[in-house]
Amino acid sequence: MVGITEMTNWAVDLIDVRKIYGKTIHALRGVNIQVGRGEIFGLLGPNGAGKTTLVKIMMTVVRPTHALGTLLGRPLGHRGKLAGTGYLPEDHRFPGYLTGAQLLDYYAALGKVPRSRRKVNAAKLLDRVGMSEWATTRIDKYSKGMLQRLGIAQALMNDPELMVLDEPTDGLDPVGRRDVRELLLELKSAGKTVFLNSHLLSELEMVCDRVAILVDGLVARQGTLDELTEETVEYRIAFSGDARAIQEKVEALGASLGANVITVSGHDTGKVNAMIDLLRAADLSVESVQPHRFSLEDILVQVLADQSATPVARPVHP
Amino acid sequence: MQFWALIVDSFRESVDRKIFWVLVGLTLLITLVMLSVGFAGEEVTLFFGMWSTETDRFNPLSDIGRANLVGFVVYLLASTMMGWIGVTLMIIATAGAFPAFSERGALDVVLAKPINRARLFLYKYFATMVFVVLQGTLFFVLTFLVMWLRWGVWAPGYLLSIVFLVLLFSYLYCVSVLVAVKTQSAVAAILLTLFAWVLFALIHQAPSVFETFPDLKKRRTVYVAVRVASWIPPKTGDFPYLAARWSQAGTSIDALPYFDMDTATELERTQIERARQVEEQELAKNQFYSIGSSLLFEIVVVLLAMWTFARKDY
Numbered sequence: 001m002v003g004i005t006e007m008t009n010w011a012v013d014l015i016d017v018r019k020i021y022g023k024t025i026h027a028l029r030g031v032n033i034q035v036g037r038g039e040i041f042g043l044l045g046p047n048g049a050g051k052t053t054l055v056k057i058m059m060t061v062v063r064p065t066h067a068l069g070t071l072l073g074r075p076l077g078h079r080g081k082l083a084g085t086g087y088l089p090e091d092h093r094f095p096g097y098l099t100g101a102q103l104l105d106y107y108a109a110l111g112k113v114p115r116s117r118r119k120v121n122a123a124k125l126l127d128r129v130g131m132s133e134w135a136t137t138r139i140d141k142y143s144k145g146m147l148q149r150l151g152i153a154q155a156l157m158n159d160p161e162l163m164v165l166d167e168p169t170d171g172l173d174p175v176g177r178r179d180v181r182e183l184l185l186e187l188k189s190a191g192k193t194v195f196l197n198s199h200l201l202s203e204l205e206m207v208c209d210r211v212a213i214l215v216d217g218l219v220a221r222q223g224t225l226d227e228l229t230e231e232t233v234e235y236r237i238a239f240s241g242d243a244r245a246i247q248e249k250v251e252a253l254g255a256s257l258g259a260n261v262i263t264v265s266g267h268d269t270g271k272v273n274a275m276i277d278l279l280r281a282a283d284l285s286v287e288s289v290q291p292h293r294f295s296l297e298d299i300l301v302q303v304l305a306d307q308s309a310t311p312v313a314r315p316v317h318p
Numbered sequence: 319m320q321f322w323a324l325i326v327d328s329f330r331e332s333v334d335r336k337i338f339w340v341l342v343g344l345t346l347l348i349t350l351v352m353l354s355v356g357f358a359g360e361e362v363t364l365f366f367g368m369w370s371t372e373t374d375r376f377n378p379l380s381d382i383g384r385a386n387l388v389g390f391v392v393y394l395l396a397s398t399m400m401g402w403i404g405v406t407l408m409i410i411a412t413a414g415a416f417p418a419f420s421e422r423g424a425l426d427v428v429l430a431k432p433i434n435r436a437r438l439f440l441y442k443y444f445a446t447m448v449f450v451v452l453q454g455t456l457f458f459v460l461t462f463l464v465m466w467l468r469w470g471v472w473a474p475g476y477l478l479s480i481v482f483l484v485l486l487f488s489y490l491y492c493v494s495v496l497v498a499v500k501t502q503s504a505v506a507a508i509l510l511t512l513f514a515w516v517l518f519a520l521i522h523q524a525p526s527v528f529e530t531f532p533d534l535k536k537r538r539t540v541y542v543a544v545r546v547a548s549w550i551p552p553k554t555g556d557f558p559y560l561a562a563r564w565s566q567a568g569t570s571i572d573a574l575p576y577f578d579m580d581t582a583t584e585l586e587r588t589q590i591e592r593a594r595q596v597e598e599q600e601l602a603k604n605q606f607y608s609i610g611s612s613l614l615f616e617i618v619v620v621l622l623a624m625w626t627f628a629r630k631d632y
Binding site: 021056059060061062063079080081082083085087088089090091092093094095097098102105106107109110111112115154164 | 319320322323324326327330331334418421422423424425426427428429430431432433434629631632
């Protein structure tokens with residue numbers, strides 16, 4: 001069981017979340033994810049990994065087969081705490097007969113936001129997402145990008161402590177994506193927690209404090225970007241000349257020889273120096289030494305290549 | 319606040335549908351036709367006085383004439399136009415409400431609000447009836463005003479027809495909603511609801527077969543089973559009867575042509591009064607049975623639909 005102290009520390013604390021559709025489809029197989037307050041947390045993974053199912057379970061849209069943990073300090077599925085969350089689902093469909101302003105008012109009323117605040121917030125948020133001029137236009141006249149902007153505005157109508165955004169930049173042009181990034185950073189600076197599910201890894205890399213990689217219904221990796229990329233640093237030593245004579249020695253030291261490049265994995269600078277010495281001893285000219293850190297995309301590809309994903313242990317403190 | 323938000327949303331959804339305006343147009347047309355008819359004593363004028371004839375059957379100055387006029391409006395206009403055509407159009411118009419509401423991507427945001435699913439379902443269920451309440455109110459208030467102001471017939475009980483119409487619709491709408499939450503299909507909801515409507519009428523009428531063919535009553539088990547089965551479905555066929563009873567309350571029995579209260583003897587008057595009391599008690603019992611058993615059916619179906627809605631993943 002989760003202790004009271006811990007319950008208040010994490011904004012999101014998911015423990016052993018499982019979902020089985022029917023009797024055979026294991027969408028989630030025991031997910032553990034922790035998100036600290038004030039963090040921007042990114043969830044990534046390939047299609048069918050269970051990301052959207054997990055988000056829907058958090059927002060009570062899908063009923064879990066088994067789940068422990070808390071959301072904003074209260075047990076998962078606690079209705080009252082949903083008043084403090086904002087949610088933008090993937091592939092949302094808003095009623096076409098409403099105008100943008102009416103939609104914001106409708107969803108905020110369902111979220112128990114008082115009428116006086118609804119009006120002020122709607123005007124402010126429509127302006128914030130660049131939709132003021134379209135406030136009184138029917139939604140069925142909106143483009144996909146406009147719907148996405150409106151969706152983000154509706155998720156903010158209750159001034160939430162926690163924002164859960166499923167593919168928030170879907171359908172947005174580059175300017176729109178930049179706006180969303182700025183908005184997320186604004187929210188973070190205001191102390192809000194953001195839980196982000198996105199396919200766009202570069203986007204996640206730019207804004208997320210921590211990420212989790214979901215593969216086949218399990219968290220394969222979880223941590224800060226530095227933590228995740230630490231093991232994946234490598235040095236690339238470019239040289240000129242024929243290095244076939246030293247190939248065995250290079251490989252014996254745990255490096256790999258490519259076309260005029262030696263790649264040394266990890267943070268081992270001693271090994272890098274040894275390689276440089278080896279090249280010089282063979283009368284080869286060293287042209288450059290470049291550290292290279294893996295991107296999230298590299299890490300995801302690496303994780304997918306390693307199909308033996310195992311659950312990640314739950315950290316003790318946020 | 320949440321219920322009101324859903325009511326406002328349902329109102330907006332209703333007026334966005336073409337079928338809403340078709341029904342409004344139908345109501346206005348009926349009102350216009352009624353307005354074109356005038357009564358002055360025994361003279362009846364049609365098409366705003368272009369054609370006239372004389373008859374004592376619709377003389378609004380007599381009890382019989384008033385009862386006949388109200389009966390004409392209830393049975394021909396209210397029952398046929400609203401009870402059949404209107405309700406059919408309303409079923410078609412509202413069948414898509416739940417499938418659209420619970421469509422993947424549409425319901426996600428709503429379910430993530432601080433409202434439990436059972437309550438959300440019930441709020442949406444009742445909010446969708448705004449469509450019928452609006453249409454029913456418009457029809458019955460306008461036709462009531464024509465009867466009162468144009469024909470001089472004061473029948474306030476006629477306005478209760480709004481309630482009976484909403485009840486009739488709700489007996490069928492619960493079936494539509496159950497099918498909709500099970501199948502997510504508006505077409506299936508329409509077809510199965512109309513089928514259920516016919517089925518209810520057949521089951522309700524089934525016991526009369528035993529009156530026509532008394533020999534069948536000898537098959538006791540079948541007879542009892544048919545009688546019991548006829549209690550279960552909603553009494554959708556009772557709408558015109560209920561509307562007529564309340565519309566003509568206080569005038570209908572007085573107006574019965576075979577009783578002339580003015581010339582009746584004291585004994586006859588007492589007998590008539592007693593007969594009236596017995597009839598009223600019987601009618602009250604029938605109304606209670608009709609509405610009560612139908613509402614019971616509706617409650618069971620709504621609970622089943624609510625349970626399905628609440629247990630589903632979206």
